[in-house]
Amino acid sequence: xxxxITGVAGPMGRLTAELLLHAGHEVLGIDRRPWPDAPRGxxxxxxxxxxxxxEDVFRTCRPEAVIHMATVTHLTARFEERYRINLxxxxxxxxxxxxxxxxxxxxxxxxxxxxxxxxxPLYHSEDDPPIGGSTFPELGDxxxxxxxxxxxxxxxxxLRTAVLRFVYTLGPLRSGTLASxxxxxxxxxxxxxxxxxxxxxxxxxARANVAALQANLRGIYNVAGPQPVPLGTLCRVxxxxxxxxxxxxxxxxxGRFGFPRLPRGATAHVKHPIVVNxxxxxxxxxxxxxxxxxxxxxAFRYAALPTP
Amino acid sequence: MRLPVDPEVAERLARLDVPFNSYGLxxxxxxxxxxxxxFTVLSWFYRHYFRVRAFGLEHVPAQGRAMLIGNHxxxxxxxxxxxxxxxxLELEPPRLAHGMVEKFAQTWPFxxxxxxxxxxxxxxxxNAVHMLRADRLLMVFPExxxxxxxxxxxxxxxxxxxxxxxxxxxxxRTPIVPFAFVxxxxxxxxxxxxxxxxxxTGAPYWPVPPxxxxxxxxxxxxxxxxxxxxxxxxxxxxxxxIQQHIDAVRARILELIEDGRQLRRERVAQEVPR
Numbered sequence: 001x002x003x004x005i006t007g008v009a010g011p012m013g014r015l016t017a018e019l020l021l022h023a024g025h026e027v028l029g030i031d032r033r034p035w036p037d038a039p040r041g042x043x044x045x046x047x048x049x050x051x052x053x054x055e056d057v058f059r060t061c062r063p064e065a066v067i068h069m070a071t072v073t074h075l076t077a078r079f080e081e082r083y084r085i086n087l088x089x090x091x092x093x094x095x096x097x098x099x100x101x102x103x104x105x106x107x108x109x110x111x112x113x114x115x116x117x118x119x120x121p122l123y124h125s126e127d128d129p130p131i132g133g134s135t136f137p138e139l140g141d142x143x144x145x146x147x148x149x150x151x152x153x154x155x156x157x158x159l160r161t162a163v164l165r166f167v168y169t170l171g172p173l174r175s176g177t178l179a180s181x182x183x184x185x186x187x188x189x190x191x192x193x194x195x196x197x198x199x200x201x202x203x204x205x206a207r208a209n210v211a212a213l214q215a216n217l218r219g220i221y222n223v224a225g226p227q228p229v230p231l232g233t234l235c236r237v238x239x240x241x242x243x244x245x246x247x248x249x250x251x252x253x254x255g256r257f258g259f260p261r262l263p264r265g266a267t268a269h270v271k272h273p274i275v276v277n278x279x280x281x282x283x284x285x286x287x288x289x290x291x292x293x294x295x296x297x298x299a300f301r302y303a304a305l306p307t308p
Numbered sequence: 309m310r311l312p313v314d315p316e317v318a319e320r321l322a323r324l325d326v327p328f329n330s331y332g333l334x335x336x337x338x339x340x341x342x343x344x345x346x347f348t349v350l351s352w353f354y355r356h357y358f359r360v361r362a363f364g365l366e367h368v369p370a371q372g373r374a375m376l377i378g379n380h381x382x383x384x385x386x387x388x389x390x391x392x393x394x395x396x397l398e399l400e401p402p403r404l405a406h407g408m409v410e411k412f413a414q415t416w417p418f419x420x421x422x423x424x425x426x427x428x429x430x431x432x433x434x435n436a437v438h439m440l441r442a443d444r445l446l447m448v449f450p451e452x453x454x455x456x457x458x459x460x461x462x463x464x465x466x467x468x469x470x471x472x473x474x475x476x477x478x479x480x481r482t483p484i485v486p487f488a489f490v491x492x493x494x495x496x497x498x499x500x501x502x503x504x505x506x507x508x509t510g511a512p513y514w515p516v517p518p519x520x521x522x523x524x525x526x527x528x529x530x531x532x533x534x535x536x537x538x539x540x541x542x543x544x545x546x547x548x549x550i551q552q553h554i555d556a557v558r559a560r561i562l563e564l565i566e567d568g569r570q571l572r573r574e575r576v577a578q579e580v581p582r
Binding site: 118119120121122123125128190191192193194196227228229230233247272273277293294 | 329330331333334335336337339411414415416417418419420421424425429430432434435438
């Protein structure tokens, strides 16, 4: 199958592209960032998904499937920039898919769209409303992109659309939201709270992308790996020191003293759990995670050690 | 700081039918080390402070899902703590019951974390369904905070029951085990509510007993379990039908309370030095 990956030069894009290539698929990629040492067999076009050259890829190469992962997730990016890429970019990709006869599209979303709070249930099902933007306004663009992708299910039923809401990914690539949060030796936690964090190994996440393609998936699915762990355990096992900060001081401390910079809305995500139920995805694709929670945290921890 | 764990508690927790991982955690975030600390403390209160006696424990299923439905009383949820401890210390095999905790408790630092680690989850229907589908034991007080907030003059009456528990029980085909907790009303006799303290702490009420400080006094307590009750249906029945089922459970709990109060009177009379 000819598969186009948007955002292919990102760590998860590369991993997914390599797995697809290994599985015998023809792989194309679009990204604003270069991938100079891309493996032979993966064609990469350096372009913005909202611009004409990207549309030309759809027109001339006619991919059969698209994995859309060209979203900006790091919250330090400017608000307008995030909206342009995440929402307008998603819209452009779906319109190209429709116009140029793509048969299948995967939208790579995240579980944080469900939001965190004291009255939020554990183990969200796909039926739960994504209300992450209500307590965490900086997530608004990602929630909007997720919901927009979901509209393709009824607007273009011939385009098999799957919206995948992944839990946090972690592993040796040290990329993604959770890896950024755990980047430094000391991790800021909110005093008196120790929420569950749900994570899966990067490689398992890439395998889940391939499984979704192969299962010709349609619909909205949570994608999860092993059982969640409390933030305190996550810090301990990854060799970080959890520093408990009283809640009123939390927004003033983050971004200083070596702590990661976090928007104010992120505090709820460090106080309350976001846990999803991935059973529907497992049932539909047969996907099983290979890496346990310990192996995933260890992979992150020991990859972070400097090379002797 | 960690307390030394009661060896009996440790032995009984080791026999729990809860799949803990290598960190001693289950998929709902319940932690065996936290349970050990918690029940070590509560077992002292159970044995020596409230000197709890449990009757009818054979009605609690040894495995599979069930809902324990009972009266709430006594200002603080002593009844919940003693029920949980009873199932750990006296049930064969021991089982962990999961309470459905009021939302306000989730906003309290430390408290919310401890509740999560000992399996007391936010009181949401979604959480209840997850626990029941995982064949766990659910502890529900359908009176909610209105139950523990009862004044002493209203002791051993039942305020209005919510209907959610009955619909969930029918939807998930879960047997209901009624129970009564007797003694809680005497342990903390709520004379009135201090609204200012309630507002300051975010609690729904702040009980003020004759001894002012809302700390339960050492008084004998007892638990009385009734035979399981099952209700056919899918939970989508009309309010009238649901209310009839609830009334049946409510009536059974009142009977258990009356039986328990009679036994308590006899016990207190025996214990009073002549």
